Amino acid sequence: MGAVDQSAAGDRLESTPGDHLERCLKRYDAALARDPMSALALVREWMRTDWRTFFAELRGQRPIFVTPAFTVVTRFADVVEVLSREEVFTVRAFGPRLDAALGAPFMLGRDATPMNWREKGLMQVMLAPQDAADLRELAGRIADEALDAAAPRGRIEAVGELFRHVALRVCEEYFGFPGPTPQTLSRWTRAVVTDGFANFQGDPMIQAESVRAGEEMMAYLRGLLAERRAALEAGRRPPAEDVFSRLIRTTLPAEVGVDDDRLLVNMAGLPLGFVESGPGAMVEAVEQLMLRPRVRAEAVDAARDPDPARFDRYVWEALRFSPFFKLLPRLCERDHVLAAGTPRRTVIPAGTFVLAAPASAMFDPDVVEEPDDFRLDRPGHVQLFFGHGHHACLGVHPARAVICEVVRRLLRRPGVRTLPPPDGEVVRAHGIFPDRFVLALGPDGKGV
Numbered sequence: 001m002g003a004v005d006q007s008a009a010g011d012r013l014e015s016t017p018g019d020h021l022e023r024c025l026k027r028y029d030a031a032l033a034r035d036p037m038s039a040l041a042l043v044r045e046w047m048r049t050d051w052r053t054f055f056a057e058l059r060g061q062r063p064i065f066v067t068p069a070f071t072v073v074t075r076f077a078d079v080v081e082v083l084s085r086e087e088v089f090t091v092r093a094f095g096p097r098l099d100a101a102l103g104a105p106f107m108l109g110r111d112a113t114p115m116n117w118r119e120k121g122l123m124q125v126m127l128a129p130q131d132a133a134d135l136r137e138l139a140g141r142i143a144d145e146a147l148d149a150a151a152p153r154g155r156i157e158a159v160g161e162l163f164r165h166v167a168l169r170v171c172e173e174y175f176g177f178p179g180p181t182p183q184t185l186s187r188w189t190r191a192v193v194t195d196g197f198a199n200f201q202g203d204p205m206i207q208a209e210s211v212r213a214g215e216e217m218m219a220y221l222r223g224l225l226a227e228r229r230a231a232l233e234a235g236r237r238p239p240a241e242d243v244f245s246r247l248i249r250t251t252l253p254a255e256v257g258v259d260d261d262r263l264l265v266n267m268a269g270l271p272l273g274f275v276e277s278g279p280g281a282m283v284e285a286v287e288q289l290m291l292r293p294r295v296r297a298e299a300v301d302a303a304r305d306p307d308p309a310r311f312d313r314y315v316w317e318a319l320r321f322s323p324f325f326k327l328l329p330r331l332c333e334r335d336h337v338l339a340a341g342t343p344r345r346t347v348i349p350a351g352t353f354v355l356a357a358p359a360s361a362m363f364d365p366d367v368v369e370e371p372d373d374f375r376l377d378r379p380g381h382v383q384l385f386f387g388h389g390h391h392a393c394l395g396v397h398p399a400r401a402v403i404c405e406v407v408r409r410l411l412r413r414p415g416v417r418t419l420p421p422p423d424g425e426v427v428r429a430h431g432i433f434p435d436r437f438v439l440a441l442g443p444d445g446k447g448v
């Protein structure tokens, strides 16, 4: 490890106070014996607010934590096993919500179908990894413009003015999907993603909002496709070389089965994949960096280095302390012995709702040395920010570039820092999707 890594390691937060350990499971067992619903409420609350402590206890005491409603999987090897066995642990629960919004199946709602194989392959070609460098520049430029505009005020509401703003502009300029306005595209993604991934009670209002947003989005995309095609046929150049124009110009044999409807469903998947999770990850990373003064000072220094790779390691290690996707839900389709051949061996019965916890796996001391320390030498294969296996993130290359560059441009600003509560607190819709995170800019918050 270099000097930077050493000093960063010293900036350790007390994330797992010892006397709190042991307490959760005792309280859970007592509540379960008395009133099972209250036991589940406790688990939900700990997973929402005190998840690092709770997961630490589970990893040590009950790594495969079976409750009457769901099973939480906390060790790295077991999380990877769940995410690698798509025929056993499926995403069937996502299917109906996404189908209802998009009016057709999408890869994240189906497992191991010819459609997944074909369309993930196609979209991986469209989101070419070699685009990342230019995209990074684009995101950096948009971020700097937003920061310049905010600087005279001495503060920035980083979600709306920076993170989400950049994500929506990336949808416009890189995906070729601007929406009628950025605000409308933003409303659509929030509605569909909220129903798909945060509507645990099946609230019909949230479902209706998602269906309405999905219908509007698909109708808009059909119009945009017609416009783009007409322009192409008239010999006009596309407004830009973007992912949409690439898709339109790609001709596949008819028997492959990618017609216009499939093309548009996959276009819809781009902002749905990015506009919530991209800003979500940026907020988490910045919040974690700001919590650690020494790490923050080093990250600020690294942000000025012409080699962005030196900075990026700070973002990923910060995100390990609070990944945007803490749990990945799966439905167990048939009885399965999880962690076979280990002391953790557990039979998961068919029908079990399984929560694989990347947020816990990335603290498993079997694969992450001194997990509570902020260190820059974490190997990439233990990082599960973008999932693992069959449903691993399609957008990993563009997402990595944009997240790192936007956070880097922010940290290059002199005096950037969090504010005391309430202004400095992150406001999240449904406890998940960030809506507000005010940061001060410039010396004494007076702007630059």
Ligand code: HEM
Residues within 6 Å of the ligand: 091, 107, 108, 109, 120, 269, 270, 271, 273, 274, 277, 278, 281, 324, 325, 328, 329, 384, 385, 386, 387, 388, 390, 391, 392, 393, 394, 395, 396, 398, 399
């Ligand atoms: C360009 C931006 C992005 C796009 C287009 C995108 C798109 C997608 C798509 C289509 C899937 C489903 C893949 C499949 O079913 O095979 C997926 C999965 C996933 N994405 Fe992304 N994504 C983006 C950014 C992000 C970001 C910023 C994060 C978080 C830091 C993220 C985390 C994930 C995770 C964890 C999964 C796996 C979900 C699961 O296994 O249940 N993605 N992404």
